[in-house]
Amino acid sequence: xxxxxxxxxxxxxxxxxxxxxxxxxxxxxxxxxxxxxxxxxxxxxxxxxxxxxxxxxxxxxxxxxxxxxxxxxxxxxxxxxxxxxxxxxxxxxxxxxxxxxxxxxxxxxxxxxxxxxxxxxxxxxxxxxxxxxxxxxxxxxxxxxxxxxxxxxxxxxxxxxxxxxxxxxxxxxxxxxxxxxxxxxxxxxxxxxxxxxxxxxxxxxxxxxxxxxxxxxxxxxxxxxxxxxxxxxxxxxxxxxxxxxxxxxxxxxxxxxxxxxxxxxxxxxxxxxxxxxxxxxxxxxxxxxxxxxxxxxxxxxxxxxxxxxxxxxxxxxxxxxxxxxxxxxxxxxxxxxxxxxxxxxxxxxxxxxxxxxxxxxxxxxxxxxxxxxxxxxxxxxxxxxxxxxxxxxxxx
Amino acid sequence: xxxxxxxxxxxxxxxxxxxxxxxxxxxxxxxxxxxxxxxxxxxxxxxxxxxxxxxxxxxxxxxxxxxxxxxxxxxxxxxxxxxxxxxxxxxxxxxxxxxxxxxxxxxxxxxxxxxxxxxxxxxxxxxxxxxxxxxxxxxxxxxxxxxxxxxxxxxxxxxxxxxxxxxxxxxxxxxxxxxxxxxxxxxxxxxxxxxxxxxxxxxxxxxxxxxxxxxxxxxxxxxxxxxxxxxxxxxxxxxxxxxxxxxxxxxxxxxxxxxxxxxxxxxxxxxxxxxxxxxxxxxxxxxxxxxxxxxxxxxxxxxxxxxxxxxxxxxxxxxxxxxxxxxxxxxxxxxxxxxxxxxxxxxxxxxxxxxxxxxxxxxxxxxxxxxxxxxxxxxxxxxxxxxxxxxxxxxx
Numbered sequence: 001x002x003x004x005x006x007x008x009x010x011x012x013x014x015x016x017x018x019x020x021x022x023x024x025x026x027x028x029x030x031x032x033x034x035x036x037x038x039x040x041x042x043x044x045x046x047x048x049x050x051x052x053x054x055x056x057x058x059x060x061x062x063x064x065x066x067x068x069x070x071x072x073x074x075x076x077x078x079x080x081x082x083x084x085x086x087x088x089x090x091x092x093x094x095x096x097x098x099x100x101x102x103x104x105x106x107x108x109x110x111x112x113x114x115x116x117x118x119x120x121x122x123x124x125x126x127x128x129x130x131x132x133x134x135x136x137x138x139x140x141x142x143x144x145x146x147x148x149x150x151x152x153x154x155x156x157x158x159x160x161x162x163x164x165x166x167x168x169x170x171x172x173x174x175x176x177x178x179x180x181x182x183x184x185x186x187x188x189x190x191x192x193x194x195x196x197x198x199x200x201x202x203x204x205x206x207x208x209x210x211x212x213x214x215x216x217x218x219x220x221x222x223x224x225x226x227x228x229x230x231x232x233x234x235x236x237x238x239x240x241x242x243x244x245x246x247x248x249x250x251x252x253x254x255x256x257x258x259x260x261x262x263x264x265x266x267x268x269x270x271x272x273x274x275x276x277x278x279x280x281x282x283x284x285x286x287x288x289x290x291x292x293x294x295x296x297x298x299x300x301x302x303x304x305x306x307x308x309x310x311x312x313x314x315x316x317x318x319x320x321x322x323x324x325x326x327x328x329x330x331x332x333x334x335x336x337x338x339x340x341x342x343x344x345x346x347x348x349x350x351x352x353x354x355x356x357x358x359x360x361x362x363x364x365x366x367x368x369x370x371x372x373x374x375x376x377x378x379x380x381x382x383x384x385x386x387x388x389x390x391x392x393x394x395x396x
Numbered sequence: 397x398x399x400x401x402x403x404x405x406x407x408x409x410x411x412x413x414x415x416x417x418x419x420x421x422x423x424x425x426x427x428x429x430x431x432x433x434x435x436x437x438x439x440x441x442x443x444x445x446x447x448x449x450x451x452x453x454x455x456x457x458x459x460x461x462x463x464x465x466x467x468x469x470x471x472x473x474x475x476x477x478x479x480x481x482x483x484x485x486x487x488x489x490x491x492x493x494x495x496x497x498x499x500x501x502x503x504x505x506x507x508x509x510x511x512x513x514x515x516x517x518x519x520x521x522x523x524x525x526x527x528x529x530x531x532x533x534x535x536x537x538x539x540x541x542x543x544x545x546x547x548x549x550x551x552x553x554x555x556x557x558x559x560x561x562x563x564x565x566x567x568x569x570x571x572x573x574x575x576x577x578x579x580x581x582x583x584x585x586x587x588x589x590x591x592x593x594x595x596x597x598x599x600x601x602x603x604x605x606x607x608x609x610x611x612x613x614x615x616x617x618x619x620x621x622x623x624x625x626x627x628x629x630x631x632x633x634x635x636x637x638x639x640x641x642x643x644x645x646x647x648x649x650x651x652x653x654x655x656x657x658x659x660x661x662x663x664x665x666x667x668x669x670x671x672x673x674x675x676x677x678x679x680x681x682x683x684x685x686x687x688x689x690x691x692x693x694x695x696x697x698x699x700x701x702x703x704x705x706x707x708x709x710x711x712x713x714x715x716x717x718x719x720x721x722x723x724x725x726x727x728x729x730x731x732x733x734x735x736x737x738x739x740x741x742x743x744x745x746x747x748x749x750x751x752x753x754x755x756x757x758x759x760x761x762x763x764x765x766x767x768x769x770x771x772x773x774x775x776x777x778x779x780x781x782x783x784x785x786x787x788x789x790x791x792x
Contacts, residue, residue, distance in 0.1 A: 078771075
């Protein structure tokens with residue numbers, strides 16, 4: 001077991017502070033990493049001896065981003081659909097079928113290669129933990145395959161057989177819900193930590209509240225944690241369902257009524273509102289009101305929703321810049337939501353904060369201050385730090 | 397003189413087409429580069445022999461971005477001002493004084509090192525030509541120094557002594573205009589191709605139309621081409637002044653009346669409206685109406701305005717994604733404006749289009765289609781291609 005000292009840190013953002021300094025910023029700090037974990041944090045002047053040393057040249061160290069919502073196992077290209085949407089074609093979830101067809105047609109090797117390349121990309125943008133959903137297979141074999149491939153890269157895998165009703169079940173919605181909650185769940189559960197459902201009355205392809213309730217109840221019965229896609233395309237029952245069932249997170253939260261905000265605030269200890277502003281950017285939709293959620297006392301997270309339809313960006317820094325520009329968050333609130341907040345939505349305490357004993361998932365910013373994440377939009381200033389000893393995306 | 401073949405091009409975007417295919421896209425194409433210039437373009441199957449070969453692996457090749465508006469010679473940090481503005485503090489141009497003080501205090505070596513690092517950054521984001529303005533010196537010696545340093549990196553240098561009225565001349569505006577149009581211009585002109593002025597009645601720090609006219613007339617007399625910052629913070633005379641004087645470009649164009657649009661359309665052959673949507677993003681301002689300009693027949697360009705106050709982004713891909721989301725441009729129109737359009741605003745025909753005899757400034761996109769510039773916001777898919785033979789930012 002070797003140790004690595006990380007020194008020359010211009011600004012250490014631990015995300016372990018208390019409001020109003022959520023970020024717990026330390027200056028003149030250093031870290032010791034052992035076996036992929038943080039073994040020591042203190043003043044640079046007191047740094048103990050270590051087997052190796054990385055000097056980050058007065059740059060900023062933050063917790064690696066936790067991207068708690070992605071759909072990265074897919075094949076095919078939908079750039080043309082995106083361009084059409086930018087000229088006014090609305091999004092209703094129907095394009096998912098295009099990706100389903102391409103994903104089913106791809107080989108295991110091709111899907112694995114594509115996913116590996118996407119994981120490389122997000123690490124170069126500073127993300128160190130990613131949640132990955134299935135949902136472009138929609139058959140027992142294809143959903144299981146997606147989860148098995150995702151599982152090679154993360155423990156945070158989510159069974160999303162209830163992404164859309166596939167075309168072949170358009171006339172038999174109940175039959176598809178039977179499949180998802182029966183044989184598909186049974187086959188998928190060993191490879192998934194979570195179950196998720198696209199609960200959205202405004203899309204004919206998505207699931208209504210009773211269908212979603214069946215899916216989530218079956219998932220809970222199978223031992224999976226609950227996540228919900230809710231209130232994306234218009235007001236809907238997704239938030240209330242997630243709160244009622246004690247889901248870890250309800251994602252999107254674009255259209256919230258006062259009752260939804262109050263409900264999320266009441267369960268802030270264990271249910272997070274995950275905001276995905278990249279989707280609103282890429283679908284030219286209104287943005288969620290993050291400041292209202294925070295003012296009410298709700299817990300929030302930020303994630304990319306990286307997917308080929310509604311947001312093909314893997315960049316958490318870009319999401320942070322949008323959250324500051326468009327959602328009314330301060331740069332500190334946005335960074336906290338993208339690290340500790342997202343970790344909370346995964347019910348993880350070992351990531352998202354740089355404290356003793358936590359994973360040494362460190363991201364370095366080529367900047368004098370974390371403010372540059374919002375101040376320098378579109379510039380790739382963040383990257384996951386590779387530690388010679390142990391920090392290279394350790395097996396979870 | 398050695399030659400390099402560029403092969404394996406999945407999509408070649410020449411930007412030499414005609415409306416509605418502005419982009420002049422070729423498939424199965426290859427290029428030969430000799431001495432930094434395009435010596436041959438044709439079908440891959442017919443590629444002549446060359447001394448070296450670069451296979452770009454089925455990626456996209458586009459003309460390198462032309463960033464025709466930047467303020468890259470500066471020292472100091474304004475991240476805190478940015479964060480304050482995001483909580484509601486308006487922008488009126490006053491923060492420029494902060495950068496002036498820091499820039500004057502920096503050594504030549506420090507300014508050169510900072511600029512070199514910014515040039516590296518923009519090349520990694522796909523930009524191959526950048527215009528650089530002075531304007532953070534505002535003394536004869538400091539303006540000349542900025543231009544001399546900028547000149548080491550580009551021939552497209554712009555004298556912007558008329559950026560703001562410096563604090564020490566606040567009570568003697570006419571005296572400062574005398575300085576800018578007299579001794580400062582005389583000393584700066586040998587190092588500048590262009591002169592520019594911040595003509596903005598809505599900022600107490602900027603220049604009114606008569607002051608701006610004096611500055612531009614003196615610059616023309618000294619042999620410099622004309623550029624104007626106009627109509628940024630509200631309706632104003634900048635566009636009309638630029639048109640009247642035959643400027644190559646009027647930049648920002650955020651607030652245009654019908655008369656401004658008509659005037660720009662009438663001079664589309666030689667005066668470009670340069671849009672800088674990163675500024676509207678970073679100052680939370682309304683966006684210019686690019687579609688209205690195009691519909692009227694005006695020429696448009698896109699640039700970053702990379703500067704420490706109102707847009708500290710050097711990313712042309714990010715600007716393109718904003719132009720599609722917020723300005724109503726198609727991905728093709730946005731890419732054309734960021735290459736051939738920006739080249740036109742610099743009155744250059746040797747860049748911005750990939751045609752025989754032009755500079756081989758090639759940018760490669762890690763994507764199957766140029767659409768990904770808009771489809772993948774925040775993801776650094778573009779980079780300037782380094783050619784072993786000649787393509788590495790050749791001296792201009």
